[in-house]
Amino acid sequence: MQSTYSELLASAKQSIIKQCNVYQDYPVKGVGFLDISPIFMSTVDFDNVLTYWQHRFTNVDLVVGLEARGFVIGAAFAQKIGAPFMMIRKKGKLPGQCISEAYVKEYGADEFEAQVNALSKTSFPSDRKVNVLIMDDILATGGTLCASIELVRKLLSHNNVKEYKISTSLISSIKVLRGKEKIYEKYNDVSIDVIHEI
Numbered sequence: 001m002q003s004t005y006s007e008l009l010a011s012a013k014q015s016i017i018k019q020c021n022v023y024q025d026y027p028v029k030g031v032g033f034l035d036i037s038p039i040f041m042s043t044v045d046f047d048n049v050l051t052y053w054q055h056r057f058t059n060v061d062l063v064v065g066l067e068a069r070g071f072v073i074g075a076a077f078a079q080k081i082g083a084p085f086m087m088i089r090k091k092g093k094l095p096g097q098c099i100s101e102a103y104v105k106e107y108g109a110d111e112f113e114a115q116v117n118a119l120s121k122t123s124f125p126s127d128r129k130v131n132v133l134i135m136d137d138i139l140a141t142g143g144t145l146c147a148s149i150e151l152v153r154k155l156l157s158h159n160n161v162k163e164y165k166i167s168t169s170l171i172s173s174i175k176v177l178r179g180k181e182k183i184y185e186k187y188n189d190v191s192i193d194v195i196h197e198i
């Protein structure tokens with residue numbers, strides 16, 4: 001019998017709790033690092049997460065994965081739902097003309113880039129809003145996600161996509177760091193879906 005939405009969410013949440021580990025004072029003192037990588041070693045647990053997302057997000061026209069852990073998550077989900085996948089990479093990793101956004105994350109500063117022509121060969125629906133899903137593992141301070149949203153908005157504008165909805169999907173978020181609030185303050189039209197908030 002088909003699982004309900006709440007059963008799928010509960011199953012995904014349990015898989016994350018079961019597989020993910022926290023490392024104190026890594027990579028720097030004061031950071032509680034949430035390591036989600038073990039979930040990729042369990043096809044059952046990883047699929048629980050992907051299956052929840054498959055029911056949570058429909059009509060996804062583009063999946064965007066954030067370097068590096070977001071690549072694993074986003075590419076797997078994009079392939080599962082049959083959607084195109086685009087990488088947002090750290091500065092200096094992408095050839096050709098790029099747009100960039102510098103940002104600060106919980107334990108340092110970084111800069112994202114996206115190729116200007118990344119969407120040039122992709123055809124999007126013209127009879128409804130284009131649904132873009134940005135995927136990553138952790139929402140901590142929100143600096144990373146903010147930068148990725150800015151790049152996606154610029155890319156969509158560059159490709160004359162005027163009607164779109166940007167959704168974001170994370171395995172986990174760290175509530176005390178108020179990353180969600182940072183995003184909602186800057187982008188009130190973006191949705192944030194987190195399976196397991198700690």
Ligand SMILES: O=P(O)(O)OC[C@H]1O[C@H](OP(=O)(O)OP(=O)(O)O)[C@H](O)[C@@H]1O
Nearest residue numbers: 067068069105106139140141142143144
């Ligand atoms: O919410 P924030 O405070 O901005 O931090 C969240 C980001 O930090 C990590 O990326 P990081 O660039 O450290 O690493 P990775 O290359 O290992 O994914 C994580 O994967 C998120 O992308």
Ligand SMILES: Nc1ncnc2[nH]cnc12
Nearest residue numbers: 032033034105106138140
């Ligand atoms: N606490 C944390 N755990 C894992 N990844 C992170 N990226 C930023 N903060 C993090």
